[in-house]
Structures are given as C-alpha cells and as structure tokens.
Amino acid sequence: MSDRFRLTLGQLNPTVGDLPGNAAQARKAWEAGRDAGAQLVALPEMFLTGHNAKALLRKPAFQRDVLTHLEALAAHCADGPALALGAPWVEGTQVYNAYLVLIGGKIAHRVLQHSLERGSDFDAAPISGPFAVAGLRIGAPIGTDGWTGDVAETQAETGAELLLVPNAAPHQRGAMDRRLNHMVARVIETELPLIYLNMTGGQDELVYDGGSFALNPGGKLALHLPAFDDAITHVDLARGAEGWQIVAGDLAPQPDALERDYRALVVGLRDYVTKMGFTQVLVEQAEGNDTALTAALALDALGPENVRQIAPPAKGTAHSALRDSLAELGTKVSDDSLAPHLRGLMLRASADAAGEMLLTAQNKSAAAIGQAAMPGDFNPIKDLYQTEVGDLCRWRNDARRDWMLGPVDAMPAPSQYSPEDSALDGVLRILLNENGTVGDCVAAGYNQQSAREAAEHISISQPQTHRSAPGPQLTAMRAPYPTAARWRDAS
Structure with missing residues (x-):
C-alpha cells in the first residue's frame, strides 16, 4: 500500500x-x-x-x-x-x-x-x-x-x-x-x-x-x-x-473585511451580468456615493469598454407634460417625485436599445426608509448601509488590485456621511440585522422618535423592498420584516 x-x-x-x-x-x-x-x-x-x-x-x-x-x-x-x-x-x-x-x-x-x-x-x-x-x-x-x-x-x-x-x-x-x-x-x-x-x-x-x-x-x-x-x-x-x-x-x-466585501460585490456583479447573457451595463451618472460606488464596481468587474454612464435630465418638458396629465386626472405630483421615475424610464429605454443591463444604485438605508429607487435589473449595493457605501468608496480610492479591471481613478472622492447618517444606520442595524425593537434602539442610546420613524418607514416600504432589483448578499438572510406594530408594541 x-x-x-x-x-x-x-x-x-x-x-x-x-x-x-x-x-x-x-x-x-x-x-x-x-x-x-x-x-x-x-x-x-x-x-x-x-x-x-x-x-x-x-x-x-x-x-x-x-x-x-x-x-x-x-x-x-x-x-x-x-x-x-x-x-x-x-x-x-x-x-x-x-x-x-x-x-x-x-x-x-x-x-x-x-x-x-x-x-x-x-x-x-x-x-x-x-x-x-x-x-x-x-x-x-x-x-x-x-x-x-x-x-x-x-x-x-x-x-x-x-x-x-x-x-x-x-x-x-x-x-x-x-x-x-x-x-x-x-x-x-x-x-x-x-x-x-x-x-x-x-x-x-x-x-x-x-x-x-x-x-x-x-x-x-x-x-x-x-x-x-x-x-x-x-x-x-x-x-x-x-x-x-x-x-x-x-x-x-x-483579504481584510472591506476588501472581502468589495470583491464579493465585484464578483457578484460580474457573474450576474455574464450568466444572464449580457456583456455591457448602463449606470446612471449622478452625484453621490451610491452611483460612484456602483460605477466603480461595474468598471472593476467588466472593464471600461463594457460600462456606459449617462446623466438623464433631472427636470424638463417630459416632467411637466406628465405632471400636467396627472393633474387632469385629479392627481397632483411634484417634479421632485416624478424625477426618479422618469429618469428610470429614460435609462431603461437607453439600456434596452443598446442591449445593456441597467444597474440600480440604491443603498440599504435608503430602501429601508422608502426613498424612491430608479428601477433596474441589478443593484450591486443593495446590502450596504449608506455609511458602508462611504467606507467602500474610501477603500477603493486607496486600493489597487490585480483583479480590478477599472482605471486607477475609477472612484471620485467620496462625500462624508453625517452623524445623522450614522445614527440612522445604527437604528436600522438593530431593527433589521438583529430583529430588534424600538426599545432596543433606545437602550443602545438612539433617539426614540427617530427609531419610531425608522420602524414606520420600514413597515411601509416592505412591499417595494421585496420587489426591488436583486443584489449580492453580504449579510445572513433574515426572516421577513416584522410589522411596525410589533416594533411599537415592544418599544
């Protein structure tokens, strides 16, 4: 033997x-x-x-x-x-x-x-x-x-x-x-x-x-x-x-923790695009950490030749025409509420015409409190809180790895997040990651009214969150969100 x-x-x-x-x-x-x-x-x-x-x-x-x-x-x-x-x-x-x-x-x-x-x-x-x-x-x-x-x-x-x-x-x-x-x-x-x-x-x-x-x-x-x-x-x-x-x-x-997260997002984006039969993606060009990080991930995953960025107009005649049409039906809306939807329609039409996958750029914090998201096929930052987006922006600015296909300057300087942003993310981690209550948030030192408002937002935004574009998971899957009433009862 x-x-x-x-x-x-x-x-x-x-x-x-x-x-x-x-x-x-x-x-x-x-x-x-x-x-x-x-x-x-x-x-x-x-x-x-x-x-x-x-x-x-x-x-x-x-x-x-x-x-x-x-x-x-x-x-x-x-x-x-x-x-x-x-x-x-x-x-x-x-x-x-x-x-x-x-x-x-x-x-x-x-x-x-x-x-x-x-x-x-x-x-x-x-x-x-x-x-x-x-x-x-x-x-x-x-x-x-x-x-x-x-x-x-x-x-x-x-x-x-x-x-x-x-x-x-x-x-x-x-x-x-x-x-x-x-x-x-x-x-x-x-x-x-x-x-x-x-x-x-x-x-x-x-x-x-x-x-x-x-x-x-x-x-x-x-x-x-x-x-x-x-x-x-x-x-x-x-x-x-x-x-x-x-x-x-x-x-x-x-790799350390930040690099592991960033690499997971790059691999998840690359394989979702290629395994769905696409070669190119379209990313909205806009200010802010969310779109900056999404664009950098796409560039590192697919290379500059396969990433297109455009900036549709925020307001214009299309907004006014749709607003006036809705007003005739008895529905009053502002240009600000119409803007994400019309930008999404313009980007969707452009992506479809070019045979590209349309990427969404919405962080977990924004989704949890019900901020409108531009519709898309895949959201690379779906499982990142807004402060984590900023952390990865800073990491990407300082990092260069052989597996990155994007240019060295793929990431613009990230904007700083505020103490209010940090506090919101702290509350959301307790409510979402830990399945905690408003009372748990207060015990951890957060403002009770702010925690109540976050819990209400989460409850209202659940249907939209479940219908949102898929994105890479970085944290363990949790049970469906409890209702806001459950959070109130335990506060």
Whole structure:
C-alpha cells in the first residue's frame, strides 16, 4: 500500500443549470489531475448542476439529464484518477444532495447528505460511510454535515483516514472564521486531516468565495487557497507512524473585511451580468456615493469598454407634460417625485436599445426608509448601509488590485456621511440585522422618535423592498420584516 496520495482540488465557478459547461470544467480539472499524477480529483458540492438549483431539482427531465452527464463524465474519466463531484441523486421519490465518486467508467460510490438546513429542497439520508480511492479511505461530510460532529465522527469510527468536506458556502461577513472554527473542531474530534473545498463565483444574489483550506491533525493550517479566485491545486498527503498528514502547501494571503466585501460585490456583479447573457451595463451618472460606488464596481468587474454612464435630465418638458396629465386626472405630483421615475424610464429605454443591463444604485438605508429607487435589473449595493457605501468608496480610492479591471481613478472622492447618517444606520442595524425593537434602539442610546420613524418607514416600504432589483448578499438572510406594530408594541 502506497504511503503517498495526491489529490487535485478544483475550486471553480459553476453555473446553475449549465450541465454541459459545468461538465466541461470538471473534465478540465480531471485532466489537470491526471497530468499531475493525482489519484483523486475533487470538486465542490452540487458542482454539476450549480448550487441553489431549486427550480430544477424535482423535474424528471432535468434529473435524467443529470444522470446522462454523470455517466458521460464517468466514461471520459475511466482511465486515470477518480473524479468526485457534487450532484443531486434520485432514489424513488427522494432527491438527495450527493457526492459521487466516478472510478473506472462508472459511479462507484455515493455519499448522501444527512444534516439539512431548514427549508432545504433535499431529503435527508442516513449517514454515509467512507469510500476508498487507491487504498485511502475518505469520509465526505457534505456542506452542513461538516458544521456539527455527528457525520464526521461516524465516518472516522467506520474507518475514514481523511475528511474531505465539499461545500458551496457564500460570502458573509465573518464566515471564513466560522468555517475555520467548525473544521478545526472536526479535526480535533476525529484526529484526522481535513480538506475543506469551496466553490467560487456569483449566482443570483449569492457569491461563493472560495478560500478552500486544509488542516492537519491538531488543527494546523497546511494549505489555504485564495479567496474568490478559481484554482486547480494539487495536494499531497504522506503516511507516517502517526497516520496521514497533508504536506504543507501555499498559504494565500486572505483579504481584510472591506476588501472581502468589495470583491464579493465585484464578483457578484460580474457573474450576474455574464450568466444572464449580457456583456455591457448602463449606470446612471449622478452625484453621490451610491452611483460612484456602483460605477466603480461595474468598471472593476467588466472593464471600461463594457460600462456606459449617462446623466438623464433631472427636470424638463417630459416632467411637466406628465405632471400636467396627472393633474387632469385629479392627481397632483411634484417634479421632485416624478424625477426618479422618469429618469428610470429614460435609462431603461437607453439600456434596452443598446442591449445593456441597467444597474440600480440604491443603498440599504435608503430602501429601508422608502426613498424612491430608479428601477433596474441589478443593484450591486443593495446590502450596504449608506455609511458602508462611504467606507467602500474610501477603500477603493486607496486600493489597487490585480483583479480590478477599472482605471486607477475609477472612484471620485467620496462625500462624508453625517452623524445623522450614522445614527440612522445604527437604528436600522438593530431593527433589521438583529430583529430588534424600538426599545432596543433606545437602550443602545438612539433617539426614540427617530427609531419610531425608522420602524414606520420600514413597515411601509416592505412591499417595494421585496420587489426591488436583486443584489449580492453580504449579510445572513433574515426572516421577513416584522410589522411596525410589533416594533411599537415592544418599544
């Protein structure tokens, strides 16, 4: 039995529903592993279908198409290393989140997810045991199976010598530290080396941030891949008197909190545009941090040649004509209330005529208190409070990274936010992020009347917020907003 094992990791970016494209990426990773002498090539959770393919999982035609692609991959990869990748697996009426191991032209092993998140579209399966590749027994806790100890401990007790955790984990603030803590706990509990493999890329409102890593027994970090970047990396394991150890590899520098947020917005915007079939975007040219940051994100994501900015007139004959028409119907409106809607119509017409995606630039604070937003297809700053927009403007002004496609001077000098802006954001964080009450805001030192007004605005603006353009998530999803009455009752 060999005392060396080479594993090729594919930290890659699939597209939901694109089975041919995702299978082509899998073949490319497998060929890289074959050429490097690997025994196993591993890809992340649900890689073949893309993660979050909710609308497709229960469709029989899609299920058959998945199996056809799996069988074709198995045939292609018959002579060379094993290939492990995530895909849905159907047994009768049950649909499982599976990790499938292709060896010798067939699906040789199936690992099925046991622990499910609330609201999961999959069915829960009994805990799967380890599988063997070239004499190495591997346990594979899939996704949330790795967050608690049951699955990993069972796999260790049934003979696993290595834990491989395939995941599709999106960027959220503080998520990398939480992942490391969970995986260190699995290593300590099982005394086994562990490899955590995450995917990359944006899909709708989620941005998968890569950052895959490997831990040796005791919890020492042996490998850390870059955040957000695609990577095909070869990992060596060596067996000694105390069992298998991961040979130390590169520890890629990890971005700080502001850079992680900015990069997530860039990747989310880039992939939403390209995966929707667009190449170019239109951004309103206007004063303020919101449009400045949106334009900078677009430039860094797509390059100057694919970003167009125009400034439609704020007022004019079109405003007056529409205002007069509404007045004839008994509705009195001001030019100021009409302006966002007419600017949006002008921008929409211009974007449609040029085949561009129209970007919205509205921060989370403005949306929460009901400020009118220009309609658009995607809002890159949707999950940023107004003070956070200013912080990222300042960060972008001082930063230059190789992955930025925009010019060095893409960002104009940001305007300063006021103490009132900071206070509003503090109140909104309590009401929205923490699901707190007006009383909680007062206890934190904020003005009671201001907190009441913010709560009322949130309640009134909920329908508009839920209909707004999608945008990258930077914070954990919360339950729907409670009513203003709930906030008042608890104030």
